[in-house]
Amino acid sequence: MPKILTVDLGTREYPIYIGSGLLTKSEFYRDHIAGSQVMIVTNDTVGPLYLDAVKAALAGYQVREVVLPDGEVYKTLEVWSRIFDALLTERFARDATIIALGGGVVGDMAGFAAACYQRGIAFIQVPTTLLAQVDSSVGGKTGVNHPAGKNMIGAFHQPRAVIADTQTLETLPQRELSAGLAEVLKYGFIRDVAFLDWLESHMAELLGRDAAALAHAIGRSCEIKAQIVAEDEFESGQRALLNLGHTFGHAIETGAGYGNWLHGEAVGAGICLAADLSRRIGWLPEADVERTRHLIACAGIPTERPADLNADQLLEFMAVDKKVIGGQLRLVLMRRLGEALVTNEFDHNLLRETLS
Amino acid sequence: MPKILTVDLGTREYPIYIGSGLLTKSEFYRDHIAGSQVMIVTNDTVGPLYLDAVKAALAGYQVREVVLPDGEVYKTLEVWSRIFDALLTERFARDATIIALGGGVVGDMAGFAAACYQRGIAFIQVPTTLLAQVDSSVGGKTGVNHPAGKNMIGAFHQPRAVIADTQTLETLPQRELSAGLAEVLKYGFIRDVAFLDWLESHMAELLGRDAAALAHAIGRSCEIKAQIVAEDEFESGQRALLNLGHTFGHAIETGAGYGNWLHGEAVGAGICLAADLSRRIGWLPEADVERTRHLIACAGIPTERPADLNADQLLEFMAVDKKVIGGQLRLVLMRRLGEALVTNEFDHNLLRETLS
Known part of the structure; x- marks a missing residue:
């Protein structure tokens, strides 16, 4: 059984699930997915490791993915905009859900896209680094960098759930x-x-x-x-x-x-x-x-x-x-x-x- | 005396001032400016007509401006990002205030920049078209277009005040x-x-x-x-x-x-x-x-x-x-x-x- 913490934010309250092997289990996603469309945002390091497993857990949904290049240097408005390209190419609606699968950069960019797509859609954090599990996936801060300053462009947007699978730390450099x-x-x-x-x-x-x-x-x-x-x-x-x-x-x-x-x-x-x-x-x-x-x-x-x-x-x-x-x-x-x-x-x- | 309407949104309540000659009067701005820094966002049609008058009304503040190209075709993420360039070049802080001086496009882009700069700063709408005065400046919808859909990327972000100067309609095509x-x-x-x-x-x-x-x-x-x-x-x-x-x-x-x-x-x-x-x-x-x-x-x-x-x-x-x-x-x-x-x-x- 996972450890379950609750972030107590009134109507924006959400659970953090912590445990081993959680990201393959559909039950941690289902209650928190808004409609039938799911866009997984990941990067080219994490995607090859876990994307198939997450997609398998989401059988029955219309699941698409956008794979971003890995690294803080890509946490820019320009790379961020590719998430909108993917959402609109797939005709995703306001009741779609974004899943952020990766570390802090993926979580910040995917969360910020969820904050702004059609002025706000649901998202779920699946952090795969220790830093993201303890920090960037919790609390609703999202954003991208500007050449003149880090996280200068962003939004507060709370996830519907955080699924912290400690098994992902085994592959972490x-x-x-x-x-x-x-x-x-x-x-x-x-x-x-x-x-x-x-x-x-x-x-x-x-x-x-x-x-x-x-x-x-x-x-x-x-x-x-x-x-x-x-x-x-x-x-x-x-x-x-x-x-x-x-x-x-x-x-x-x-x-x-x-x-x-x-x-x-x-x-x-x-x-x-x-x-x-x-x-x-x-x-x-x-x-x-x-x-x-x-x-x-x-x-x-x-x-x-x-x-x-x-x-x-x-x-x-x-x-x-x-x-x-x-x-x-x-x-x-x-x-x-x-x-x-x-x-x-x-x-x-x-x-x-x-x-x- | 202007007509004053109140948009009743609890802690985000704000006034709409409607009248002739308001944009030159400092009293309509002062109560709604957060700190000492003011960034006026306008376009190359409206700026030449009213920018100096608004700046004169803001004597005593650190006022800077960013002048965008006029037109719906420029309501893009790319043009929007110039507002952040200006804010960061001037080292504007989280207590800065954005003033949107122009029509709906300026208001939508300036408001969306205010929603996202440092995850949200104050802004004031000074709509100079009939459409902006009756619609886009009221209600907190902000955003930019995507090639695949209008207003697909944006945020809800309420202004601190709307100053609708009916005299600006005299120059409207x-x-x-x-x-x-x-x-x-x-x-x-x-x-x-x-x-x-x-x-x-x-x-x-x-x-x-x-x-x-x-x-x-x-x-x-x-x-x-x-x-x-x-x-x-x-x-x-x-x-x-x-x-x-x-x-x-x-x-x-x-x-x-x-x-x-x-x-x-x-x-x-x-x-x-x-x-x-x-x-x-x-x-x-x-x-x-x-x-x-x-x-x-x-x-x-x-x-x-x-x-x-x-x-x-x-x-x-x-x-x-x-x-x-x-x-x-x-x-x-x-x-x-x-x-x-x-x-x-x-x-x-x-x-x-x-x-x-």
Whole structure:
């Protein structure tokens, strides 16, 4: 039996199913498909692995697929528009359902297409990477990148269900597993120091893809995210905590060129930068910054920004961050391990020192 | 003093200001601008006429503009993306405000950009055509066209305010004035036969741009639309009535090539087709079909579909209509003049006869 979590969003409430072998089981899809037409959006890495199995589970529906090129560099308006070409070629109606089969990029693009096709249709997330299972498939943030900034064009659009099949992690490259662990660690850093302790003591099992350890890590991550999203669906407040490491991380990703750093890698390095700035402000003791770096490093993630990006370049990319309000950059920092906060009250000289 | 209508949408409630000379007055903007940054989206026809006046009214804000090419043929994802280029070049933040200054195409594209920039920012509609003042600026439907279908990609995103300056109609080409009157007549056909009578007896004043007659027609049209939208914001039911003539009209627009028929012209011809089908079903007497054609013709709008599109071609374009549910085409037809209904219960042979 899968673990079932509920994201409590009133009329937009939906379940997250977590377990092994779920994506081949029709019962996890059927209740959440709106009409009879299903468009599976996937990429050319994940499609060959799982597309046939998902289609077999959807016997009886009019199922079509659109296979996008794999990679963050393709998360553009132009590639996104191919989903509409496919939907319209197939004459798909407003009661059609989109299934996102893949990692965060596929989920973000498919979800954003579902948000905009005929002004909004149903969609289901079937995340196949650790990062997507713990982060990008939950919470309804969808979108594409602009050359000047990551996720700058998008929408809030909640899925009807998330089907997180932990068996898909068996085929995940090690580098992507590590990148996903950065987001898992993030949940500990922002809200649950006990989970951080657990992760510290189970890092070897996680890296070794122990099924039980992964299932626990995914479940707890989704629980924390679901709770925060339920409190603040449209990010007018607390939800911004989920962006720990992300303002730094997005600047790294944009500056390094999309796809050169994986999102999770950039977030991991970003968490280390956030910890460093939190220390300079006087909140985190040096030992906790060291522990942060150690945890990130043990997960196999870089702890430093790219050497070829200087502080000025990073500050420039950070200036277009979505958390900027009234011209003021706001950052998610750590008051202590397990307690993050959003603030614009920091000395910009300290920020520059952190980036230098 | 302007006439002020309220679109009653709970937390998304907003005012429509209708009057002469409003767009030069800062007081109609100030309460509805979110932060300090304002991006005016306009086109190369309307911009030269009104951009300076609007900018003068916005003294004190950081105002920038993006000028799009004029015409339905440019209502594409590609042209739409230029709005994001401008927003990001100027480092506009999530508390920026977009002002749409122009007709329906500008309003639809600017509103859709506001819906998606950083997952949603504020926007204000300043419609400068009759069609935009009575229809496209009210109700929160935004979007762009796809080669295979009109308005197929978009979002529901309500403006913070609509500023309908009737003085802008003085510079409107006669053809566009007529096209706008098609949408004005539509409100009479769907819900208010007394308004239809009034329009019939004031058509000469309206075509002669009598300010008082236009203000009354705009006010009553917005009232009816605001009422229907308030009852059904996301078009799960009654709101579809506003699409009288639109399923036929969109097929004509798409089939004729975007921009060759004005939207209002296609809707006018579409209303005549809807009346004809309503007669064939046995709802409208022949005399009312004649009256419908007469009203549309008097407003200066075509009453027939384009001669070079046959029934099969039109049916093909109608098959992707957003009102298709479960593979069934639904149409807005007339039970009687002043009472429209949405139905899939019509004999497709009768529809074919109407189109032939």
